[in-house]
Amino acid sequence: MxxxxxxxxxxxxxxxxxxxxxxxxxxxxxxxxxxxxxxxxxxxxxxxxxxxxxxxxxxxxxxxxxxxxxxxxxxxxxxxxxxxxxxxxxxxxxxxxxxxxxxxxxxxxxxxxxxxxxxxxxxxxxxxxxxxxxxxLPDNVSTKEGALVEPLAVGLHAAAQGGVKLGDKVVILGAGCIGLVTLLACKAYGATDVTVVDVIEKRLEVAKKLGATTVINAKNENTIQKIAELTGGKGVDKVIETAGSEYTIKQAPYLVKRGGTIVLVGLAPKDIIEFDFMQIMTKEAEIKSVFRYRNLYPAAIGAIADGKIDVKGIxxxxxxxxxxxxxxxxxxxxxxxxxxxxxxx
Ligand SMILES: NC(=O)c1ccc[n+]([C@@H]2O[C@H](COP(=O)([O-])OP(=O)(O)OC[C@H]3O[C@@H](n4cnc5c(N)ncnc54)[C@H](O)[C@@H]3O)[C@@H](O)[C@H]2O)c1
Ligand SMILES: [Zn+2]
Ligand SMILES: [Zn+2]
Structure with missing residues (x-):
């Protein structure tokens, strides 16, 4: 050896x-x-x-x-x-x-x-x-899928921190690996309307293939305006930030519905970022954050084995x-x- x-x-x-x-x-x-x-x-x-x-x-x-x-x-x-x-x-x-x-x-x-x-x-x-x-890993889960359980666990934890549930409308900011596994996780938790936002067309195409209801290319469209249009001005139940950019982090309070939840996953290049807390206060919105994951490997593996989550697509x-x-x-x-x-x- x-x-x-x-x-x-x-x-x-x-x-x-x-x-x-x-x-x-x-x-x-x-x-x-x-x-x-x-x-x-x-x-x-x-x-x-x-x-x-x-x-x-x-x-x-x-x-x-x-x-x-x-x-x-x-x-x-x-x-x-x-x-x-x-x-x-x-x-x-x-x-x-x-x-x-x-x-x-x-x-x-x-x-x-x-x-x-x-x-x-x-x-x-x-x-x-x-x-x-x-x-x-069960027989029908490959070791390639096994290696993807780690990022998938981040997405599952993000959805869990947001309390994503059946029927939720979700916006995911960022369609990198983490945004996409978060998409898979939100769908598995029962979200029925998931909008994914990015600036790279190819990633948005992958998001579409993985089941995003709507994709927004933030280069061509104004995310806040578009989400307002799509939700009759109400905003969405859960906003999950996975882009890690100052710009998208600042957008989150304007996208979330009254009483909704913002989940911060992306790590921004700087520690202190101005945030519109008045939006948060008047909406009584919640802010949650994510640090890796816990107790989720068995669930992630089970969901892959069961076909609920197809992680190979990323x-x-x-x-x-x-x-x-x-x-x-x-x-x-x-x-x-x-x-x-x-x-x-
Ligand atoms: N909290 C945690 O435990 C945890 C775990 C893993 C990764 N992360 C963080 O999550 C983030 C995402 O990870 P990744 O591997 O998917 O990274 P990534 O760079 O592949 O994905 C980020 C995506 O955000 C998009 N983006 C950038 N600016 C944007 C904008 N203004 N509007 C819309 N989209 C924009 C990029 O085009 C890219 O596709 C990183 O910041 C990473 O450090 C956090
Ligand atoms: Zn990783
Ligand atoms: Zn300890």
């Missing part, structure tokens, strides 16, 4: 190196990885070397959206066996703090999250991982592990064309 990892060795630099095959601890499984998705955060680390306070220091392995097949198990592993295919939930938490104990483990201050410095990611052949963060490009650097270069140079790229290990 030979293990190799794709290391980021500097800004826009990567190389594949041989590393040890890890030995699984008592409650760990050894997974032969098959697919790793390229996330916006991986690309950001490679291009800029940091996200907020998380700074890449030295050689660093990217990748956190992953799935593969178990090839060895620790002595105390009970629920999984060799040959099981699994999706890995990338955040390992302390299990002891008040947030972990309350089940809101995504808020654990001591989380060790794959490809978030100082913790390496999973762009490699073999990884040892805790049994309780490895989720078995993958636009696939690369070989050997071409990891090429894959990242391609994603960086073709941002408008790539919705989601995955690396086949």
């Amino acid at each position: 030979k293990n190799r990892a794709a290391y980021m060795t500097g800004l826009n630099k990567m190389e594949i190196r041989e590393i040890e095959v890890p030995v699984p601890k008592e409650k760990e499984v050894l997974v032969k990885l098959e697919y790793v998705g390229i996330c916006g955060s991986d690309v950001h680390y490679l291009e800029h070397g940091k996200i907020g306070d998380f700074v890449v220091n030295g050689d660093f392995i990217l990748g956190h959206e992953c799935a593969g097949t178990i090839v060895a198990v620790g002595s105390k592993v009970e629920s999984l066996k060799i040959g099981d295919r699994v999706a890995l939930e990338p955040g390992i938490t302390c299990g002891q703090c008040e947030f972990c104990k309350a089940g809101k483990y995504n808020l654990c201050p001591d989380v060790e999250f794959l490809a978030t410095p100082p913790y390496h990611g999973s762009l490699m052949n073999y990884i040892a991982f805790p049994e309780n963060m490895a989720f078995k 993958v636009t490009h696939e690369f070989d592990f050997e071409d990891s650097k090429k894959a990242f270069d391609f994603v960086i140079e073709n941002k408008a064309d790539v919705v989601k790229a995955v690396i086949k290990i």
Whole structure:
């Protein structure tokens, strides 16, 4: 067994190196990885070397959206066996703090999250991982779909934070990977009218294919005016911001209905943004935010297996592990064309 990892060795630099095959601890499984998705955060680390306070220091392995097949198990592993295919939930938490104990483990201050410095990611052949963060995939769910469970979980959490329910009218700002998985999630939760807004036509086409009721190209149309027209001036039940731009974040209060909810998912390039709180007050609107996800892998996998969510539709490009650097270069140079790229290990 030979293990190799794709290391980021500097800004826009990567190389594949041989590393040890890890030995699984008592409650760990050894997974032969098959697919790793390229996330916006991986690309950001490679291009800029940091996200907020998380700074890449030295050689660093990217990748956190992953799935593969178990090839060895620790002595105390009970629920999984060799040959099981699994999706890995990338955040390992302390299990002891008040947030972990309350089940809101995504808020654990001591989380060790794959490809978030100082913790390496999973762009490699073999990884040892805790049994309780490895989720078995049913026969009809591929490991490619397994790698997409991670972003899908963000979309499911966004819809859950917004309390999206049967019959809701929703606006999703942004049709990147996160906007599109949020679309899939909202439909699965029963939203019957979902409008997706972006400035890239190709992404809006994907949104249409994935079931958006209406798409708005904000380059050609005024989103606030258009939503007013579509809703008789009332606004929508839920506005989910996934573009991460100051412009769209500021739009949200004008799009939401009285008593509705705004969910902030996108990370804006700056921390402090002016917001029309008077709109929020007079509408008694709620603002919710999203930090990753919690307790959603089983639901996400179940929804894919059941056909309620077709997550494969967001993958636009696939690369070989050997071409990891090429894959990242391609994603960086073709941002408008790539919705989601995955690396086949
Ligand atoms: N809160 C969380 O836990 C969490 C998790 C994952 C990602 N994120 C964040 O979610 C955001 C989306 O991630 P992604 O991978 O989909 O990124 P992305 O860059 O692929 O998607 C953003 C989309 O917004 C569109 N957009 C930009 N400006 C716009 C405007 N003015 N009007 C309409 N659309 C506009 C872009 O064209 C793009 O398609 C990022 O900010 C990312 O950091 C947050
Ligand atoms: Zn991701
Ligand atoms: Zn904790």
